[in-house]
Amino acid sequence: MSQTSTNQAAIKEIHLAHTQGFCAGVSSAIETVERALAKFGSPIYVRHEIVHNTAVISDFEKRGVVFIDDLTEIPEEATVIFSAHGVAPSVYQEAKERNLRYIDATCPLVTKVHREAIGFSKKDIQTILIGHKGHQELIGTSGYVNPELLYVIEDEADIDALNLDESKPIGYLTQTTLSVSETSKLIEKLRAKYPDIVAPPKEDICYATQNRQDSVLDLAEDCDVIIICGSPNSSNSNRLRETAAAKGIASYIIDTVEQFDPAVLIGKERVGVSSGASVPSYIVDEVVQKIYSLYPDAEIKRKDSIEKKFTFPIPKF
Numbered sequence: 001m002s003q004t005s006t007n008q009a010a011i012k013e014i015h016l017a018h019t020q021g022f023c024a025g026v027s028s029a030i031e032t033v034e035r036a037l038a039k040f041g042s043p044i045y046v047r048h049e050i051v052h053n054t055a056v057i058s059d060f061e062k063r064g065v066v067f068i069d070d071l072t073e074i075p076e077e078a079t080v081i082f083s084a085h086g087v088a089p090s091v092y093q094e095a096k097e098r099n100l101r102y103i104d105a106t107c108p109l110v111t112k113v114h115r116e117a118i119g120f121s122k123k124d125i126q127t128i129l130i131g132h133k134g135h136q137e138l139i140g141t142s143g144y145v146n147p148e149l150l151y152v153i154e155d156e157a158d159i160d161a162l163n164l165d166e167s168k169p170i171g172y173l174t175q176t177t178l179s180v181s182e183t184s185k186l187i188e189k190l191r192a193k194y195p196d197i198v199a200p201p202k203e204d205i206c207y208a209t210q211n212r213q214d215s216v217l218d219l220a221e222d223c224d225v226i227i228i229c230g231s232p233n234s235s236n237s238n239r240l241r242e243t244a245a246a247k248g249i250a251s252y253i254i255d256t257v258e259q260f261d262p263a264v265l266i267g268k269e270r271v272g273v274s275s276g277a278s279v280p281s282y283i284v285d286e287v288v289q290k291i292y293s294l295y296p297d298a299e300i301k302r303k304d305s306i307e308k309k310f311t312f313p314i315p316k317f
């Protein structure tokens with residue numbers, strides 16, 4: 001007996017988010033590892049997960065890529081790639097000292113925030129860095145700020161606890177993959193506390209994060225349940241699930257199709273599917289196929305993407 005016939009309501013529509021999946025930074029980082037493997041053979045070392053996706057990591061591991069947390073795990077003169085999330089200046093220094101051949105796959109939009117951080121510190125600006133404590137990108141960006149001027153905040157309680165010298169300049173920067181709406185609220189609160197606070201020269205939340213959250217907001221208009229494909233440690237994927245939840249839509253994040261629980265569709269009629277910026281499209285295809293196999297009468301719908309496809313340059317090596 002099919003799922004359809006056992007429930008009063010059944011899935012009639014499967015909506016695909018119009019803008020989802022790999023961003024330019026992730027495509028470039030993955031291509032960098034591919035080219036390094038082709039040129040140097042295995043093992044290739046990558047400091048931290050090249051992008052936060054379990055399937056991508058496991059595929060590379062099978063092909064001889066070794067993911068490490070610390071450069072001391074690598075033999076002298078080995079080849080190491082730095083992940084899309086960026087690294088602190090001390091990591092480049094350490095790589096040089098250990099005679100490692102390093103290839104930098106930092107996303108250019110993360111590098112832009114690094115440059116802003118350097119600029120703030122040169123001007124002695126007390127720098128409030130908004131982001132998720134412990135996230136690789138935040139750790140890397142923190143390294144570009146004079147430690148005496150650095151204040152990392154994550155939530156409103158952290159803002160309440162700030163006690164900065166208001167006779168000196170104060171500015172803020174953000175991680176690239178935050179929730180657009182939550183970050184706006186934090187910035188509003190910062191402005192209320194420090195009216196002269198300096199904003200980054202250009203928005204730090206990246207185009208891909210913004211577009212994917214806008215796309216989920218659009219999906220929320222059409223759906224009564226939303227499935228987000230993304231790994232548990234993927235910041236931008238988690239923000240997509242939260243974006244849907246903030247609209248009152250039942251929403252779930254799954255790493256692979258095996259984690260998809262069809263029970264979440266019971267009593268629903270319109271399901272939306274999206275994915276984070278580090279998720280290969282085949283995972284979304286598998287989830288859609290799974291739903292379609294349970295509800296073969298459902299109509300699959302997708303609007304045109306709002307994002308023009310473009311690429312970032314691959315580092316030369």
Ligand code: SF4
Nearest residue numbers: 023025026107176206
């Ligand atoms: S999510 Fe944004 S900052 Fe991160 S890799 Fe993609 S484009 Fe770059």
